Amino acid sequence: MIVTTAGLGRTYGRKRAVDDVSFTLRPGRLTGFLGPNGSGKSTTMRLMLGLDRGDGRTEWDGQQLRDLAIPARAVGAHLDAKAFHPKRTVRRHLMMHAAASGVGARRVAEVLDLVGLGSVADDSPGGFSLGMAQRVGLATAILAEPDVLMLDEPSNGLDPQSIQWLREFLRAYAHAGHTVFVSSHLLPEMQLMADHVVVIGRGTVLADQSVADFVDRSASSQVLVRVADTTAVLSAATRAGLSAVSEGPDGVVVTGASTEQVGLLVHETGQPVRELVARNASLEQAFIDLTRDAQEYTGGEVA
Template sequence: MIELEGLTKRYGTKTAVDRLSFGVRPGVVTGFLGPNGAGKSTTMRMMLGLDRPTAGDVRIDGKHYDQLKDPLNHIGALLEAKSIHGGRTARNHLLCLAQSNGIPTRRVDEVLDLVGLGSVAKKRPSGFSLGMGQRLGIAAALLGDPRILMFDEPVNGLDPEGIHWIRNLMKHLASEGRTVFVSSHLMSEMALTAEHLVVIGRGRLLADTTMESFIEENSRTYVRLRAPEPERLRDVLVADGLAPTEGAEGAIEVEGAQAVRIGELAAEHRLVLHELSPQQASLEEAFMRLTAQTVEYHAHTALPGPGEPAAAPPPGQQQGWGPQQQKEGF
């Protein structure tokens, strides 16, 4: 289990992580979400002892990372897959890690086969594609057969087969009772993989809840209707205490009602329906709604024309990447 308590990191006047407290429990895949600049990478680096917190504490199974003997046997992490010595072969890269953590040599070949790199084990990673580099980074995380795993953007560069593979791998690891903590900007993948979500914005905790609850609490749920007699349908809905509104392309939208009840109402009044469909927001829509006020770097919707000045950013919005952000990458 990973436990954070009041975790804070400041760089001069910039607070990258602000009093974060949450736990990552075993047995489920926990997704870690936040806009660019939210502090996700900084948080993960502090978990692994790569950055020292300004305040607060983070523990891995009750210990600080630097207190773990042979840490790869306790926690495996993929933060930057390309952080590999270019002169070593893929196998020797993993062999070096294994020997430094007391891991049997046979495990090196096992994880290379597991991630699909057995045939290129004697090649240097400097010539690997982005996807192959990701697979090697995942192999390093799995090397010590740890009970805790952390992945930062694990599907970067993977083809559809690779994405399917890593998704199922993370679910399988969680089903074995392991702690799996994964950060990603791909909402569609997170929706298919994670069961629990931790969401941060500008370094602060915004949500720590299940996937289902997160979407339900941060989205608009309604029933979409189409009918050949829309005015009569609206009158029936209003008479039943509902508040229909105009939807896209002439559809009717009704909040606060079950599709079953609306269907029964239509049947009672002999109304023909061409569409009766419950609408639930996606994870992406719920995420955008929750984090709208914490996005630090906005792109402009349109480029200025010749001779036109660029639009001013919203009040308080930072422009570009300063030295601290470039250094940190949060």
């Protein structure tokens, strides 16, 4: 299912929390939703689902969510870690959601096992840890095997094994043809998991592109090339408007260019390449570069 948001907006008091946010989520890929604290991720997700009133519209394969026959089959969302009754058992909680979306008891048992809650299915989740509560939320979201899965910070409170499990689960879910949209502050995790990213800062979209392109465009992406005549490569880089510095006796480091561009540059100088290595910035570094000016809440210098 293709999900299109157009012109989403929301004002709280005098603050424009989300402003003219438009993007498209495509099936078969996991889109990460990134942004500094308070940048509007949760608000955007709530607007998409009609849980918050605001401007703009979201279409699910061209339709409004309320016009779909069984909305739970279209989208499963987990936005709030403790969105369950603390005294109702996990199984009962899931059975109630199952009934509302035409899902049978077998699927409830299957999902309980899938998210690792089988042994506590008949416990009340009131005293659950954050990680356990996250599993209940995920179980609820995937119950009806929705076309679209939307999760707000699902790795919060999960231990490393659970994070790895969640990553594999979400990737498999996306690559089976579903549309997956996940917000997270765990950027190294997102780099392993996401195909595409939407980045927002101060309520507006700053980037909407593949993870590879996003990381590549970072000012911190560098390419190291080793050649016999570094001076010729440095001049060619300058002529091409690229920033380049020499490194060691035969190395040149070019900033902000792809390996292909640097390969062509060396080719122009008519000499063989001894080594060509991309020193890609991490998703984390690319994110920090991009959102430096869109940081709502910043800490002081660390001495």
